[in-house]
Amino acid sequence: MKLQRKNMLRASxxxxxxxxxxxxxxxxxxxxxxxxxxxxxxxxxxxAGDIKCDDAKGKLLASGSSAQKNAVELWVKxxxxxxxxxxxxxxxxxxxxxxxxxxxxxVGFAGSDSALKxxxxxxxxxxxxxxxxxxxxxxGGPVALGFNVAGVDKxxxxxxxxxxxxxxxxxxxxxxxxxxxxxxxxxxxxxIQAFHRSDDSGTTENVTKYLKAAAPDAWPHEAAKKxxxxxxxAASGSAGVAAQVKQVDGSIGYFELSFASSQGxxxxxxxxxxxxxxxxxxxxxSKAIAAAKIAGxxxxxxxxxxxxxxxxxxxxxxLVTYEVVCDKGNKAETLPTVKSFxxxxxxxxxxxxxxxxGYAPIPAEINAKVREAVTxxx
Numbered sequence: 001m002k003l004q005r006k007n008m009l010r011a012s013x014x015x016x017x018x019x020x021x022x023x024x025x026x027x028x029x030x031x032x033x034x035x036x037x038x039x040x041x042x043x044x045x046x047x048a049g050d051i052k053c054d055d056a057k058g059k060l061l062a063s064g065s066s067a068q069k070n071a072v073e074l075w076v077k078x079x080x081x082x083x084x085x086x087x088x089x090x091x092x093x094x095x096x097x098x099x100x101x102x103x104x105x106x107v108g109f110a111g112s113d114s115a116l117k118x119x120x121x122x123x124x125x126x127x128x129x130x131x132x133x134x135x136x137x138x139x140g141g142p143v144a145l146g147f148n149v150a151g152v153d154k155x156x157x158x159x160x161x162x163x164x165x166x167x168x169x170x171x172x173x174x175x176x177x178x179x180x181x182x183x184x185x186x187x188x189x190x191x192i193q194a195f196h197r198s199d200d201s202g203t204t205e206n207v208t209k210y211l212k213a214a215a216p217d218a219w220p221h222e223a224a225k226k227x228x229x230x231x232x233x234a235a236s237g238s239a240g241v242a243a244q245v246k247q248v249d250g251s252i253g254y255f256e257l258s259f260a261s262s263q264g265x266x267x268x269x270x271x272x273x274x275x276x277x278x279x280x281x282x283x284x285x286s287k288a289i290a291a292a293k294i295a296g297x298x299x300x301x302x303x304x305x306x307x308x309x310x311x312x313x314x315x316x317x318x319l320v321t322y323e324v325v326c327d328k329g330n331k332a333e334t335l336p337t338v339k340s341f342x343x344x345x346x347x348x349x350x351x352x353x354x355x356x357x358g359y360a361p362i363p364a365e366i367n368a369k370v371r372e373a374v375t376x377x378x
Contacts, residue, residue, distance in 0.1 A: 050344055050347040050348065050349035050350060051078065051079055051082040051083065051340075051344045051347075052340060052343060052344075053082065053083035053086065053340055054336055054339070054340045055336035055340075056083055056086045056336050056337040056340040056341070057085060057086060057336065057337065058085075058086065058087070058333065058334075058337065059086075059087045059088075059089060060086070060087070060088045060089065060108045060334055060337040060338065060341065061089050061091075061106065061107045061108060062088070062089070062090045062091070062098075062107050062108055062109045062110065062111065063090065063091035063092075063093055063097065063098045063101045063107050063110060063111070064091075064092075064093065064094070064095055064097065064098020064099065064101070064102075064107075064110040064111030064112055064324075065092075065094065065095045065098060065111035065112055065113050065202055065203075065321050066092045066093065066094060066201075066203075066237040066238045066239060067095075067111075067113050067139070067141075067202065067203050067238055067255075067256045067319060067321050068111050068113075068138070068139045068256075068321040068359075069090075069092040069238070069239070070256070070258040070259070070262070070357060070358075070359075071139050071258070071321075071353065071354055071357065071359050072090045072092075072111070074353050074357060075341075075344065075345050075350060075353065076088045076090060078344070078349075078353075079341055079344055083340070086337060086340075088337070088341055090111070092237070092239075093199070093237070094197075094199040094200055094201050094202075094237065095110075095111065095112040095113045095114060095200070095201060095202035095203075095205075095225065096199065096200030096201070096202075096225055097199070097200075098110035098111050098112055098324070099112055099116065099120055099324060102124070102127070102133065102324050103120065103123045103124050103126070103127055103133070104127070105127040105331075108325075108330070108331070108334040108337065108338045109323050109324060109325045109338055109342070110323070110324040111321055111322070111323060111324070112135075112202050112321065112322050112324050113201065113202020113203050113205065113206055113319045113320070113321050113322075114202040114205045114206065114225065114322075115135045115295075115296070115300075115302035115303075115322060116133050116134075116135055116302075116324060120133065121133055124326070127326065127329070128326030128327065128328060128329035128330070129328070129329035130328045130329045131326050131327045131328025131329040131378070132326070132327060132328075133324050133325070133326060133327075134296070134298075134299050134300040134301070134324070134325060134326075134327045134373065135296060135300055135301060135302040135322040135324060136301055136322055136323045136324075136325060136342065136346075136370050136373055136374065137301055137302075137303055137320045137321075137322055137362050137366060137367075137370060138321060138322065138323045138342070138345050138346060138362065138370065139320070139321035139354060139359055139362075140285060140286065140289045140318065140319070140320050140321075140354070140359060140360035140361065140362055141256055141257055141258070141282060141285050141318065141319060141321075141354070141358065141359035141360045142256075142257045142280040142281065142282070142284065142285040142315050142317060142318055142358075142360070143203060143206055143207055143210075143254050143255070143256060143257075143280075143317045143318065143319050144254070144255060144256065144257045144259070144260045144265075144267040144268070144280040145157065145162065145252060145253070145254055145267060145268035145280070145317070146242060146245045146246075146252065146253055146254070146255060146259075146260045146265040146266065146267055146268075147245065147251065147252045147265075147266055147267070147268060148245050148246065148247075148248060148249055148250070148251045148252075148265065148266070149173055149187075149188065149190060149249070149250060149251075150188065150190070150249050150250075151186065151188060152173070152185065152186075152187065152188075152266075153266060154182075154185070154266075154269070155178075155182060155185070155266070155268050155269070156181045156182055156268070156269045156270075156271050156277045157178070157181060157268050157269075157270065157271065158181060158215075158270070158271040158272075159210065159211060159214035159215035159218070159219075159270075159272075160177075160214075160215040160217070160218040161177045161178060161181060162211065162215070162268075163211045163215040163218035163219040164177065164218050165192055165194055165252065166194050166196065166211075166229050166232060167218065167219070167229050167230065167231070168194070168229070168230050168231030168232065170192065171191060171192055172189050172190065172191060172192060173187045173188055173189065173190045173191075173192060173250065174187040174188060174189045181271055188250075190249065190250040191250055192250055192251075192252065193233065193248050193249075193250045193251040193252070194231065194232040194233070194251070194252055194253070195232065195233050195234070195235055195241045195244045195245060195248075195251060195252070195253035196227045196229070196232050196233075196234055196235075196241070196253065196254070197227060197234065197235070197236070197237070197238075197240075197241060197254075198227075198234035198235060198236050198240075199236055199237065200225040200226050201225055201237075201238075202225060202319065202321070203238060203254065203255065203256065203319060204224070204225055204226070204227055204254075205223055205224060205225045206305075206317075206318070206319040207254050207317065208221060208222070208223040208224060208228075209223040209305075209307055210307040210316060210317045213307040213308050214272075214307055214308050214316065235253070238255035238256055238259050239255075239259065241253040241254065241255050241259075242255045242259040242260065242263055242265060245265055246263050246264075246265055252268075256319070256358070256359070257280050257281070257282070257285075257358040257359070258357055258358040258359060260280075260358075261357075261358045267279070267280045268280070270315060270316065270317060272309070272310050272314070272316060273310040274310050274311065274312050274313070274314070275312060276312075278313060278314065278315045278316075279315070280315055280317070281315065281358075282354065282355050282358055282359055282360040282361075283313075283355075283360070284313055284314060284315035285315050285318045285359075285360040286355075286360040286361065286363070287311060287313055287314040287315070288305070288306065288309055288311075288314040288315055288316050288318050289303075289305070289318055289320065289360055289362070289363060290363045291305075291306050291309060291311070291314075292304060292305050292306070292320070292363070292366070294366065294369070298327075299327045299373040299376060300327075301366065301369055301370060301373060302322070303320055303366070305318060305320065318360070320362070323342060323345070325338060325342070325377060326377070327373075327376070327377065327378070328377075328378045329378075330377060330378065335377065335378070338377065339374055339375070339377050342374045342377075343371070343374055343375075346362075346367055346370045346371045346374060347371075351367065
């Protein structure tokens with residue numbers, strides 16, 4: 001499965017052109033597509049069956065969460081191949097920046113790893129004429145704790161130990177708390193280099209929600225997009241944190257599983273209290289996300305996740321990335337493309353792309369409501 005993910009990501013990279021930090025995918029170049037007679041790329045069989053271009057046209061700008069970057073890259077590749085003349089440009093930055101751009105009216109939708117706050121919903125009413133911003137869960141997945149410790153290939157940690165590592169209370173890899181969770185593993189006395197996000201991040205918010213829920217005595221900080229714990233080192237975006245972990249011996253950091261898979265970074269198994277530690281996989285994340293409850297009302301499908309589950313095989317350190325859109329009051333020139341693109345991302349084929357690349361599909365019952373909400377966008 002890891003090899004398949006690497007091959008999928010390598011193939012998508014051949015067809016991708018990143019310009020000024022924005023994701024713009026060309027219509028040529030990947031190994032699993034063939035060319036039309038005019039030189040454009042035919043969509044894959046899955047894309048052809050699930051993508052309906054309808055009245056989509058022109059350029060659609062979007063921005064936000066870097067957590068969903070790799071998923072959006074594959075979605076856009078398939079979508080633009082199926083809909084010639086349409087350009088979807090997703091700028092991978094952070095959830096906070098995406099929501100700011102959305103509420104300024106400069107993007108058709110934003111990606112966010114956490115649902116809109118009440119004040120952000122209120123602000124969105126200025127842009128969504130006659131409506132408001134809503135949260136549509138589109139991408140699920142595990143937040144991996146990637147580590148780079150020479151001589152260590154497998155590592156188990158629990159929430160309290162993770163909290164103390166990122167709180168700068170556990171400073172060496174051979175600390176007794178870590179040794180107790182890893183019997184038989186030779187741990188070096190290497191200093192721990194803990195990396196966190198420098199930007200306001202929904203991924204950070206999900207990590208801190210997990211630590212606050214699962215280890216409240218060890219994590220005194222409130223869950224938030226902005227990192228609050230002392231110590232550690234900061235890097236920009238999930239890609240930046242992953243790059244540091246890849247390079248630095250003794251390091252640990254958090255980012256979406258796809259970043260670990262694509263770069264060969266080893267990931268922590270979580271000791272949740274279940275019979276065995278749980279690995280960060282799309283399948284295990286799906287088991288945790290399936291227990292989520294819809295907390296939003298109407299077309300807003302914000303979810304409440306259970307970060308403390310001890311269910312067998314359920315990986316609780318998960319995030320759900322939302323596409324934030326106006327339920328009413330979308331710009332007439334971009335609304336058809338927004339609906340067409342999101343119809344594809346919520347389709348069976350669009351969600352299958354997630355599982356094949358280290359993410360977790362949105363549970364079917366919730367996803368059915370997402371599709372219904374997309375059709376009602378106005």
